[in-house]
Amino acid sequence: MPMRLFVISCLCLFIHLSCKKNSNSNANSLQPVPSVPVAITVYPNNVSNFKIQAIGGWMYLSGGIRGIILYRKSQEEFVAMERTSPYLPNDDAAIVKVQPNNFTLRDTVSGSEWRIIDGTVTKGPSQWPLRLYGTTYDGSVLRIVN
Secondary structure, rough: OHHHHHHHHHHHHOOOOOOOHHHHHHHHOOOOOOOOEEEEEOOOHHHHHHOOOOOOOOEOOOOOOOOEEEEEEOOOOOEEEEEEEOOOOOOOEEOOOEOOOOEEEOOOOOEEEEOOOOOEEEEOOOOOOOEHHHHHHHHOOOOOOO
């Protein structure tokens, strides 16, 4: 009898943890900023893109919904983030901007803040990270896609 109780308890715990996991993945699919098609090509080594030639450099790009922030994370890696605030996605004035410290992004209306290196929330009221776009870089051509 004790073994049977142990097995049933373990099964209930497993089911409970599984449900919690599914709940989180469903929450990610409910990201308030809509997914829009993006297909942008950037040449980071071009003189006109001098802002992203060094690690830690960033620039604004046209595309996405209200624009994209492109950040150079390492020599080979870039991060592309939507400028639409996930806290106020329908407010045209709520645009995410890079702050003077070059590490923080801030929504111009709600004051929510995110990290420039990955778009994670550092200060609310937003509870959502910024929408990220996929990037691939071959040493000369950077592609940003969704």
